[in-house]
Amino acid sequence: MKLDPAIRDQVLATVPSLRAFAISLCGNIDRADDLVQETLLRALAHIDSFQPGTNMPAWLFTILRNLFRSEYRKRRREVEDADGRYADTLKSNPEQTGRVEFEEFRAALSRLPSDQREALILVGASGFSYEDAANICGCAVGTIKSRVNRARTRLADLLAIDSVDDFGPDRATRAVLAGGRN
């Protein structure tokens, strides 16, 4: 049977976000596109199990995540060498935030445990609710919340070290305040 065009459009509308999520998991645009393609093949083959009116993005994200976990995890060592290719995906260089700062951020993000990074992306970038993110990851809402919190804290720690080094005044202010006490 043919696919309802409305459903098809919902699928297509989710693809850009699905790719962004896939890249955040794989760290590599080619693998991410393979993963997205596999996800769509699987989703369309089982489109009957999607209930119209429910959350299409959450459904597709769940399929993609499960595929990634089951297949791509086995190739972890390859997946880890994400760095070089990722830059290629950034066609519009985000100048507004600064290239160096952006690279620092990416480096910090890559140092997070994958479950924390995933939770942070789903909630902080994809815009899913904690409940949806929990469903996608197959865990409790509280688990997602704590992963997101830990991810933010860890990122802040990693980035704060750079900030203190970067901004001389902060260091000077500390020294003055510390000195003023004595």
Place this chain on the structure above:
Amino acid sequence: MKSRKTANIEPAAAEPAEADKPEAQDGMGRTLTPRKTEVRLGREIQVRIGQQLRAMYDDVVNQGVPDHITDLVRRLSEQDDGAQ
């Protein structure tokens, strides 16, 4: 040492406190001040984390749907039974 004790009667009362102070001060001075800085720094960084996270993500989102994906979805959605 002893001359101090006799000379400073008022400080003598403060002496026990003073004996504690050097340590307490260090403890206070070095933990309290950085804490304030860290809280402020922490907020700035949380805002920045949010912005950069979305900037990174949206950079990919804004690339839209690659042609081969559009073709794939259209092809599959037109199939009569191939998808099963």
